[in-house]
Amino acid sequence: MSVLAGVRAAIIDLDGTMLDTIPDFHVAINGMRAELGLGPITREQIALMVGKGSENLIRSVLALDWDAARIEAAFASAMDAYQRHYLSINGNHSALYPDVLEGLAALKAQGLRLACVTNKPIAFTTPLLKLKGLDGFFEVVYGGDSLPRKKPDPLPLQTVCADFGLQPAQVVAIGDSSNDAQAARAAGCPVLTVPYGYNHGESVHDIDSDGIVSTLLEAASLIRSHTHH
Ligand SMILES: O=C(O)COP(=O)(O)O
Numbered sequence: 001m002s003v004l005a006g007v008r009a010a011i012i013d014l015d016g017t018m019l020d021t022i023p024d025f026h027v028a029i030n031g032m033r034a035e036l037g038l039g040p041i042t043r044e045q046i047a048l049m050v051g052k053g054s055e056n057l058i059r060s061v062l063a064l065d066w067d068a069a070r071i072e073a074a075f076a077s078a079m080d081a082y083q084r085h086y087l088s089i090n091g092n093h094s095a096l097y098p099d100v101l102e103g104l105a106a107l108k109a110q111g112l113r114l115a116c117v118t119n120k121p122i123a124f125t126t127p128l129l130k131l132k133g134l135d136g137f138f139e140v141v142y143g144g145d146s147l148p149r150k151k152p153d154p155l156p157l158q159t160v161c162a163d164f165g166l167q168p169a170q171v172v173a174i175g176d177s178s179n180d181a182q183a184a185r186a187a188g189c190p191v192l193t194v195p196y197g198y199n200h201g202e203s204v205h206d207i208d209s210d211g212i213v214s215t216l217l218e219a220a221s222l223i224r225s226h227t228h229h
């Protein structure tokens with residue numbers, strides 16, 4: 001895969017790529033819904049809605065029961081309740097996917113610089129990375145509200161490239177959804193996809209990606225096989 005030949009850095013997505021956070025989202029969303037007088041929804045429903053940041057998630061969850069006007073009227077208090085619930089349980093129910101720590105260690109050992117770019121708010125992201133032992137791997141971390149635009153906009157990826165002083169072709173993005181791939185394509189970064197996360201209910205095979213890798217460790221091996229001389 002010659003698109004990986006010049007890779008010097010990797011940008012790793014968080015939710016659905018490093019951590020299975022749906023159980024955290026589930027507890028926080030149902031806590032918010034209870035405050036609003038709404039009944040609980042399932043993890044499967046929530047997994048279809050995660051990936052495009054908190055605002056999109058809250059609007060999608062409330063749209064199960066309410067029309068647009070009612071959502072707008074309650075949005076600020078819903079967001080406040082959601083953030084309160086999420087921060088109170090952040091990381092308690094979520095788990096690392098297999099070979100994440102091993103994959104990050106391998107990428108680093110191969111000399112790649114690492115960044116984390118997530119659509120999760122940075123106030124959730126920073127403590128979660130620390131709790132799960134992931135914080136030490138990344139030189140740069142951007143949350144969904146760290147910059148003026150989030151994925152699928154290319155801005156967060158372009159910002160990492162600039163931070164590292166690298167061209168987009170030298171920086172591979174690794175994520176679980178079409179949202180990550182669209183951002184990578186728009187930035188000009190190669191992109192690899194893990195199949196175990198949340199892709200808005202769509203098949204990962206429909207993602208415009210340079211390859212599907214079963215784990216981050218397999219991503220490291222694939223990159224190594226194309227960059228090793
Ligand atoms: O919080 C989200 O919307 C998902 O974030 P991600 O970019 O880490 O998948």
Ligand SMILES: [Mg+2]
Binds near residue numbers: 013014015017176197
């Ligand atoms: Mg993701």
